[in-house]
Amino acid sequence: MIKGSLVQFSAFQDDLSAVAQSPFPEWLVSLAPQLENWLKTQQHGELKAWLKSVEQLPLITPTEISLGDTVTVTNNQIQPGQQARIEGLLKQLMPWRKGPFDLHGVHIDTEWRSDFKWQRVAPHIGDLSGQHVADIGCGSGYHLWRMLEQGAEHVWGIDPGQLFMAQFLAVKHFMPKELQQRAHFFPLGIDDLGPLQCFDTVFSMGVLYHRRSPIDFLSQLKQLLRPGGQLVLETIVIEGGEQDVLVPGQTYGKMRNVWFIPSSKALMHWLRRVGFKQVECVDEGVTELAEQRATAWMEGQSLADFLDPNDNSRTIEGYPAPRRAVIIAK
Numbered sequence: 103m104i105k106g107s108l109v110q111f112s113a114f115q116d117d118l119s120a121v122a123q124s125p126f127p128e129w130l131v132s133l134a135p136q137l138e139n140w141l142k143t144q145q146h147g148e149l150k151a152w153l154k155s156v157e158q159l160p161l162i163t164p165t166e167i168s169l170g171d172t173v174t175v176t177n178n179q180i181q182p183g184q185q186a187r188i189e190g191l192l193k194q195l196m197p198w199r200k201g202p203f204d205l206h207g208v209h210i211d212t213e214w215r216s217d218f219k220w221q222r223v224a225p226h227i228g229d230l231s232g233q234h235v236a237d238i239g240c241g242s243g244y245h246l247w248r249m250l251e252q253g254a255e256h257v258w259g260i261d262p263g264q265l266f267m268a269q270f271l272a273v274k275h276f277m278p279k280e281l282q283q284r285a286h287f288f289p290l291g292i293d294d295l296g297p298l299q300c301f302d303t304v305f306s307m308g309v310l311y312h313r314r315s316p317i318d319f320l321s322q323l324k325q326l327l328r329p330g331g332q333l334v335l336e337t338i339v340i341e342g343g344e345q346d347v348l349v350p351g352q353t354y355g356k357m358r359n360v361w362f363i364p365s366s367k368a369l370m371h372w373l374r375r376v377g378f379k380q381v382e383c384v385d386e387g388v389t390e391l392a393e394q395r396a397t398a399w400m401e402g403q404s405l406a407d408f409l410d411p412n413d414n415s416r417t418i419e420g421y422p423a424p425r426r427a428v429i430i431a432k
Contacts, residue, residue, distance in 0.1 A: 156191075173273065237305045347365070353419060
């Protein structure tokens, strides 16, 4: 049993109970000790304050829920004072990078218009009804709610980002109980998971280029899937053939943790090498400035600052500008 969090919140208890009742209760053998260790040793210095902001959010029964492009929770009787309190507390969790959300009239205009990405992905993933779906590197969990909209039975978000976890819990706080019981977040990385071989669909979006060993990462994703399961992989690519891979210098688009950017053809070749079948690139295109930009909820630099001001087809370092592909593999 997990005890002793920095502040009292029951997210892990509820999620561990969901694992126990899932088709893969054996995950508890590794998961429970990992979370217990995390609670004792891994907290970010600001986590206590972030979770306190989540705790202080008012309890408001929703009258309308939409898991559409803007994930929306509404009560048409909300008072202006409650709305102002919600906005103030949610701003304690800035920067908000993945969304957008509208929580009782407070519109969180996130850095990324993650709905743009979902519109590229959703037509190709099939029916998720009844599935247990994992999102590796889920950020604040925006796409978890979209996966529930698509029919998933349970969604399991994995991301070591503790601010992301607080943001997920803030959104979850306003959801009805039925949805809360189906959406889960663990502040872990893929290296903590092992070969579970249990998920029907695994998503990994915007993660591959941050991994020092992309082939090992693809193998880890495969080992999370049950036999016959589906991988949905979204990542930055370059144009080129099966052998074309960009290895940036110290930074790519001012990001220091970018290691390998393959062409989509090279990436599909890698996926086949690690044992995936029916590998298909279903979407590819350049990231537009409207999709990633600074906002009142993310006031730092964004895509426009990462590109050559005289040539938006190149990064500030002179590399090809971000081009993103969606690949589906069985």
